[in-house]
Amino acid sequence: MKPAWKLNQLLGLFLESPCPLCQRSQAQAVCVSCQQQIQRYRCELVDTGQAGQLPIFAWGQYGGALKRAIAALKYEGNPHLAEILGRWMAESWRSTNPTTDSVIVPIPMHPSKKKQRGFNQAELLAQHFCHITQLPIAVYGLERIRATEAQFKLSSLERSQNLAEAFSIGKPFLHKPPSRPVWLLDDIYTTGATAISAAQTLRQHGIHVQGIIVLARTEAGMKGKF
Template sequence: MIGTLAQGMLDLLLPRHCVISGRPLTHEEPGCVAPEVLRQAKLTSGDYCSRCGARQGEGVGVIHTCGRCEEFKEGFGTREVCAVGDYEGVLQGLCLALKFAGERAAVAPLSQYLIQQVFDRGLSEKVDAVVPVPLHPLRRFQRGYNQAELLARPLARALGKPLWNNVLRRRRRTQAQSELSAAQRRSNVEDAFEVRPRAVARLEDRSLLLVDDVMTTGATLAACAKALKRAGAKAVLGAVIARSTVGMDS
C-alpha cells in the first residue's frame, strides 16, 4: 500500500512518458513505453533471409540468400543473422531512445524480443557464447554504457551461455556508421576490431553469437566476424534488434 502510494506520488512529481507516443505512464506501467505502443511493434515472422536477417514479403518463407545478399558477394562473415524486425516504428523508436537518449529501460522490451527471436530461429543450440559488438572506450564513456552489451547480457542469461564482453575491442575510433554511405561504412570499420590477445585461447573452435542493436550494410558485423574468425573462432552468427535496408544502396 505504502509502496503504491509512494509510487503514485513519484509519478506526480516525476511524470514518466512513453518514449514513442509521449503518453504519460502510470505507476502500473513500468518501463519507458506504453503497452499499446509496444503491441504495434512489427516483428519478423516466418518470412526472412536467413543470411542477413532481412524481412521478406508476406508468405515468401525462409530464403537463404535474398536479392541484396546476391549482390553483396563478400558476405557478412556470419553463418546466419536473425533480426527482431525492420528498423522502423516501435523498434526504431526504442533503439534510438536506448542509443541516444540514455533510455536504459528500452533494454527490457528489446531484449525480450531478441531472446524470443534467437530461440525461434534455433540459434541457441548453435552457439557457445554471446559476444556484443564493442564500442570505442571513449564513446562508451560518453554514453555510459554499450547498448549492444546491455542487450547481449539478458540474452546470454536466457540462453545459459557465457557473455564474452571482453573478447573484442575497437582498435581505433571510427566515425558513426549512420553518417556514411554503404561503401564508406565498409572502409570505416575495415580492420577496426581485434580480439584481445588474452582472449584468443578461448575462441578456438567456438561458435559465437554476435549481438548488435542495428544492422544496415552489415559492415560492422562483417568486421567483427572477420576478427573473431582470424583469431580461431569456428563460426560466427549474428543477432540484431533491427534490420535497416534504407541507405544500403547508397
C-alpha cells in the same frame, strides 16, 4: 553526480514515469500501446546468408515505433529499454534456435564513445538476451581499438573503409579462444560492414563465427548481402 539516465532509473523504482516513446504515465519500461506498435515491426526471423556469408537473425524491421525505441535507448538516456527489447529477441531466438552450443559476443563500442554515452546498447541487449537464452556472453571477446565515424553518414564503401582495423581480439579470447561457435550481437544491421569487420578479426584468430543477431534490419539490410 550521477548521469541523468541513472537518476531516471532510480526514480522509476518509486514513481510511475512517462513512457519514453509517447510520454504517457506508466509503470513499465514501455507502455502497452507502444509495445503493441513496436511488435508490428517484428519480422520473419530467417537466416539469409548464402555460401560464404554470415546468417543474419533479425528480430524486426528498422522503422516506425521500433526505430523510435532504438533512438530512445541509445540517444535519450533510456538504457532500461534494453531489457524488454533483449527479452523479445531472446524469446524469438529460443522458438527457432533450440541449440545452446554458442557464445554471444556483443559488438563493442570504442571506450571514448562508451564513456560519453554511459553504456553500450549492444552489450546491454546481449546481457538481457543471454539471461533468457542462458547462452554464455563474452563481453570482452572483441575490443574496438579505433574510434570511427557514425556509419549512417557514410556510403557502403566508406563504411568498410571506416571500419578497417577498427577491432581487435579481446584478452579473454586471446588467452583462451572459445571452443563453441560465436554469434555476434548488435542493435542495427544495415550493410553488414560492422559485422564483416568484427567477424574477420575473430576468424583471423581461428574463431568460428556462425552469424549475427540484431534487433532490427534496415531496408538496405533486407536487400543487401554480406
